[in-house]
Amino acid sequence: MAAIRVLQIFTIMNRGGAESMIMNYYRNIDRSKVQFDFLVHRKEKAAFDDEIQEMGGKIYRLDPINPLSPNSYYRQLRGFFKEHQEYEIVHSHLNTFSCFPLKIAKEFNIPCRIAHAHIAIEKIKIAELFTGGEGLKETFKKLIKFQLKKRINKYATHHFSCGEKAGNWLFPKNTPFTIMNNAIDAKAFIYNPAISIQYKEKYKLEDKFVIGHVGRFTSQKNHLYILNVFNSILEKKENCSLVFIGDGPLREKIENEAKKLSIYDKILFLGVRSDIPELYQMLDAFIFPSFYEGLPVTLIEAQSAGLSVFASDKITEEVYLTEDIEFLSIEESPDIWADKILEKIAKEKADNFDCIKNKGYDIEENIKVFQEFYLTKKFE
Numbered sequence: 001m002a003a004i005r006v007l008q009i010f011t012i013m014n015r016g017g018a019e020s021m022i023m024n025y026y027r028n029i030d031r032s033k034v035q036f037d038f039l040v041h042r043k044e045k046a047a048f049d050d051e052i053q054e055m056g057g058k059i060y061r062l063d064p065i066n067p068l069s070p071n072s073y074y075r076q077l078r079g080f081f082k083e084h085q086e087y088e089i090v091h092s093h094l095n096t097f098s099c100f101p102l103k104i105a106k107e108f109n110i111p112c113r114i115a116h117a118h119i120a121i122e123k124i125k126i127a128e129l130f131t132g133g134e135g136l137k138e139t140f141k142k143l144i145k146f147q148l149k150k151r152i153n154k155y156a157t158h159h160f161s162c163g164e165k166a167g168n169w170l171f172p173k174n175t176p177f178t179i180m181n182n183a184i185d186a187k188a189f190i191y192n193p194a195i196s197i198q199y200k201e202k203y204k205l206e207d208k209f210v211i212g213h214v215g216r217f218t219s220q221k222n223h224l225y226i227l228n229v230f231n232s233i234l235e236k237k238e239n240c241s242l243v244f245i246g247d248g249p250l251r252e253k254i255e256n257e258a259k260k261l262s263i264y265d266k267i268l269f270l271g272v273r274s275d276i277p278e279l280y281q282m283l284d285a286f287i288f289p290s291f292y293e294g295l296p297v298t299l300i301e302a303q304s305a306g307l308s309v310f311a312s313d314k315i316t317e318e319v320y321l322t323e324d325i326e327f328l329s330i331e332e333s334p335d336i337w338a339d340k341i342l343e344k345i346a347k348e349k350a351d352n353f354d355c356i357k358n359k360g361y362d363i364e365e366n367i368k369v370f371q372e373f374y375l376t377k378k379f380e
Contacts, residue, residue, distance in 0.1 A: 217248030306349030
């Protein structure tokens with residue numbers, strides 16, 4: 001019997017949180033029974049493309065969605081579904097933009113249409129437009145998203161979320177949704193002293209206190225605040241380094257800001273990487289001051305690696321899995337964050353595998369539940 005093929009819908013399969021999550025499931029699912037294909041909205045090759053194809057997945061590319069004028073996209077997608085009638089399950093990870101592909105999937109009578117919530121956006125405060133918040137452009141994008149999310153229930157047959165906060169944000173009140181944990185291969189992140197030494201030597205970080213961040217360079221991730229925190233840390237303790245892992249449209253801007261602060265030589269910009277579990281080994285602390293999130297995979301990974309984790313209090317406390325994470329306000333002075341981070345300078349890394357597994361975030365148990373869902377297209 002041929003494997004059922006599930007169409008996973010993303011913007012592009014780079015190493016973002018939602019993308020890394022679905023790849024964790026894809027690597028561990030029984031691909032003789034369930035196979036993933038990917039519909040993406042960028043023409044360029046992405047970080048996970050080769051691995052997807054090696055595992056038997058197909059990648060289809062459409063143009064980006066213009067939410068203000070989607071008719072061209074609708075025409076493309078109708079053409080796609082006319083040509084590809086093999087899909088009974090469409091699983092969209094586009095958050096509010098899921099209303100666009102799911103609308104056309106409904107037209108083609110695809111019986112299982114999943115909208116998956118990955119973020120929870122904070123309410124818009126007009127006063128913040130001119131007081132150092134995310135700015136006018138980002139606020140306009142948020143306004144569009146707040147309008148689009150009202151359409152999700154018209155087209156989705158099933159509702160998934162990374163956590164309670166994200167699901168409650170994206171879906172209308174009293175809409176039942178299923179939590180698909182952002183599960184990881186927790187064993188891969190267990191602290192390994194030998195790898196830690198190897199990577200610190202590789203990057204000349206021996207005897208340094210290393211603070212790290214994993215995330216795309218976008219306004220949501222608040223990289224400028226990280227620079228200000230790190231600048232404050234250096235004023236109190238010189239022997240520290242900052243590691244940025246990831247890429248994105250604001251990378252050059254952040255690099256220039258680091259140069260203005262005269263701290264660029266203390267920072268490593270490592271870009272998009274495939275050796276994420278190993279890179280965590282050389283970090284001592286993890287900083288994550290996002291303006292908004294869903295339930296970030298990176299914070300699960302960082303806790304699994306035994307790091308001291310400092311996260312924005314805008315992020316759901318559902319990600320509080322170990323005693324190693326602390327939530328702080330991004331409205332506080334960066335000095336407050338710096339002091340908190342430096343308090344953990346002597347902390348030894350813990351083996352948090354059992355804790356991560358017991359809280360339900362190891363991939364081994366999660367995969368059984370969702371493989372069964374894909375095979376039956378409903379929860380019994």
